[in-house]
Amino acid sequence: MTRIVAVVGAAGGVGTTRLTVECGATLARAGHDVTIFDAAFATQGLRSYVDEPVDADVTRLVAGEVSLGSVLYDLSLELPGRLTLVPVRAPFERLARAQTPPAAKRFEDELAAASLSNNVVFVDTPPIASNQAVAAVDAADQTVLVTEDTPRGNDALALARGRLADIGVSEDVVFRNRDTGLLSEGIPIPESEVTAAADAPVCVAPDGTFAPAVADGLETLFDTSLDLEFSSGSRGILGR
Secondary structure, X not given: OOEEEEEEEOOXXXXXXXXXXXXXXXXHHOOOOEEXXXXXXXXXXXXXXXXXXXXXXXXHXXXXXXXXXXXXXXXXXXXXXXXXXXXXXXXXXXXXXXOOHHHHHHHHHHHHHHHOOOOEEEEEEOOOOOHHHHHHHHXXXXXXXXXXXXXXXXXXXXXXXXXXXXXXXXXXXXXXXXXXXXOOOOEEEOOOOOOOHHHOOHHHOOOOOHHHHHHHHHHHHHOXXXXXXXXXXXXXXXXX
């Protein structure tokens, strides 16, 4: 079974990109092929996780200048599954062209094309305020809302839900990132001790409480279990 999942930040700075990468690494550790697309054109954060120069990117893909294969950047993580990233690295003029309605439609088409060769396609999606963010949610089979465990995060969650409702969508799960116990809603994800993109993803060699929490969130999202070993035991396998 293939799923397209939009991981939507309720606000900027809540850790959506990092959490999406960790979700991808968790599934790749369980033996699944995963691709992550960057729809956060303004911040272009996914490229921070690519160790090679980024020339071909999402904006050139939706412009029809390059093929899907040329924008897949493989993270060599030595995992049972494959994790590839489709980042954004573009000047303002190309960014502007990539955010038009026709480009957003092509973005949806490329997500569908990527789903043919992956178990899961994640879309690192900014707060719903752009054509490509709407396209990501429209193309998705499931939607995750990411917020932070702060009063600001609580307010942002309400706003994000309103924007999703405006386009006829509701979230499947909420990830309460950087959990402090302040809020009660959502799946708690503790803050990782590793903060630099160069040192992530940490779910490749899981330790502490962060990696199991990410796996728990994915199990809830997919309503299944992952065949992964943690100090607390093991999990079943994600069905295809």
